[in-house]
Amino acid sequence: xxxxxxxxxxxxxxxPSYCANSQLSVFTxxxxxxxxxxxxxxxxxxxxxxxxxxxDIAKFDSSIDVVPWARAYELTLTQSxxxxxxxxxxxxxxxxxxxxxxxxxxxxxxxxxxxxxxxxNSVKDALTYSTVAIxxxxxxxxxxxxxxxxxxxxxxxxxxxxxxxxxDKGRVKTIYASHIPNHRHTAAKISYFRHNEVVRNQELYVVxxxxxxxxxxxxxxxxxxxxxxxxxxx
Numbered sequence: 044x045x046x047x048x049x050x051x052x053x054x055x056x057x058x059p060s061y062c063a064n065s066q067l068s069v070f071t072x073x074x075x076x077x078x079x080x081x082x083x084x085x086x087x088x089x090x091x092x093x094x095x096x097x098x099d100i101a102k103f104d105s106s107i108d109v110v111p112w113a114r115a116y117e118l119t120l121t122q123s124x125x126x127x128x129x130x131x132x133x134x135x136x137x138x139x140x141x142x143x144x145x146x147x148x149x150x151x152x153x154x155x156x157x158x159x160x161x162x163x164n165s166v167k168d169a170l171t172y173s174t175v176a177i178x179x180x181x182x183x184x185x186x187x188x189x190x191x192x193x194x195x196x197x198x199x200x201x202x203x204x205x206x207x208x209x210x211d212k213g214r215v216k217t218i219y220a221s222h223i224p225n226h227r228h229t230a231a232k233i234s235y236f237r238h239n240e241v242v243r244n245q246e247l248y249v250v251x252x253x254x255x256x257x258x259x260x261x262x263x264x265x266x267x268x269x270x271x272x273x274x275x276x277x
Contacts (some may be wrong), residue, residue, distance in 0.1 A: 067103045067124055067259075069094065070110035073203055075224040077147070077247070080109050090129050093146060094249065096270035101262050111201055113179030123254035126263060129247040131181035140250035141260050142268040148246050149221035151185070154210070161216050163239035166190070172216035175200060175209045181245065182219050186229040212238075221245070248254050 055268055073080035077090035085107045098105050119127040120139060132142065153169050155161035163169045174191060176182040178199040191197040191251050198215055200206050203224060210218045223236055249267060251260050 050240045067098075067126070069098065069105045069107040070115050071107060072109060072115070074112045074129060083109050085109055090146060091246075092152050092251075093267065094128065095265035096273060097263065098191045100269050101266035110179055111241050116179050119250065119252045121252075123226065123252060124254070124259065125252040125255060126249060127251075128249035130250045131180065132248050133184065135184070139253065141253060141255065143249045143251055143260065143264050144271070145248050146271070148244055151182075151219060151221050151243055151245055153217045153219055154160050154223065155211070155239060156210065157237045159216060161237070162241070163217070169217065169219075169239075170196060172195075172196065173198065174211045174217040174219055175205060175206045175215045177202060177220060185243075186219055 047195075068183070069085075071078045071080065071085040074088070074090070076088055078085055078088040080086070081092065091107070095107065115127055119125045126143065129139075129146075130136070130140065132145075134250065151176070155163070155165045155172070160223065161172055163172070170190050173196050174186060175198045176186055177199060182196075183199060186197055187193075193199060200209065206218055206220075208214045245249060251263065
């Protein structure tokens with residue numbers, strides 16, 4: 044879930060000595076069409092291409108590996124030399140990160156199976172149905188602020204694929220999402236899902252941890268701008 048929905052350039056997973064000398068590493072989770080992961084490997088997507096091109100421009104020799112969103116988010120909060128995307132910007136998150144680049148704005152809505160009697164015209168309506176979100180995601184935070192409670196009408200899972208599978212199998216009645224992703228649990232069933240009331244628009248960013256050196260932050264900001272310009276001209 045944004046959000047749903049992440050890629051992180053993470054300094055370390057192991058010892059302090061490794062962190063002191065390591066270069067940026069790239070981590071992501073499956074969030075199509077922005078980052079697409081197959082068999083545990085990120086290989087394409089709008090955000091993936093943007094970051095990959097920016098790393099090349101900035102001359103960071105970095106691989107891209109898949110990391111669960113909650114783990115990547117925690118590392119971005121606690122480690123230096125960490126960049127994470129796609130990060131939804133909220134009032135609570137604003138002071139916690141360096142916001143490097145906004146690359147899109149999404150419309151978040153509740154989706155349900157067309158064959159059910161789910162009808163949502165307000166948050167009050169939405170609270171009468173069970174929903175699902177990725178643990179540690181923007182969607183989890185927003186749903187809880189609306190009044191959803193884990194164990195009552197909110198189920199948490201580890202990734203987007205699992206979330207849509209919960210809806211597809213009828214284990215929850217709704218999902219709060221920006222779009223219907225094209226993956227194995229929805230690709231042949233897009234027409235099966237109904238789009239309910241739009242709740243809010245949400246900007247997605249590339250961010251850096253607050254302790255990341257300003258020289259690295261500035262270098263990445265410039266590289267992201269150049270990468271975006273190059274992608275538009277192609």
